[in-house]
Amino acid sequence: MIYGIGTDICDVRRIRASLDRHGERFAHKILSDAELVQWRARSARWPERGVRFLATRFSAKEAFSKAIGLGMRMPMSWRLCEVGKLPSGKPTLVLHGGLKDWFEARSLTAHVSVTDETDYAASFCVVETN
Template structure:
């Protein structure tokens, strides 16, 4: 059962300007693994990547209805890529399934996050294998 949907759109050039002007932006928004992945990109692809991660975290915060801050911090949310390039989102101590789609067009990045309640079998599996599905 879907329990939350969040959407966010960001200007890639605006995020790029913030990244270039504020040294702490990357380390406050992105995890170490995300920064490593970003470092493999060059030129406009670097800013696209960072804007996509920022947008995904914003969309996640909207899907939960909590925002960023008190219950969930920037560093609690991690958006990485599977081997085939598909983005995945993982959140520390978050018991629900999350799905993310990130798309770029021109100077815009649009992200959608869906949160789904886990089945009873998945909940039991998480108790047995606690590392599955969380950071």
């Protein structure tokens, strides 16, 4: 049964402006430690790819927060929600700490899709009860 559905569209230009204004501190606020490693590697090779990576993660976490009905209040936080990928390339959510405990206590499962195109990143998340 569906517990919640969330969607988000993010203006990549807004993310770029935040990075220009706040530098790595902005990325550190949004990304988990594992995501930060990926973001730095992508940014070093091609800065625009790093911006889009950050925008898709921002969007996916917003969509997830809407699907679980918490918005950005505890136990939901940017860094406790990580967007990973399966060997097939399918995106998946990896939760940590109190958010993981909260999610598992409710026997929930999440499905997420992310995309980006020039100026926008978009995400869709469905959370189900097991």
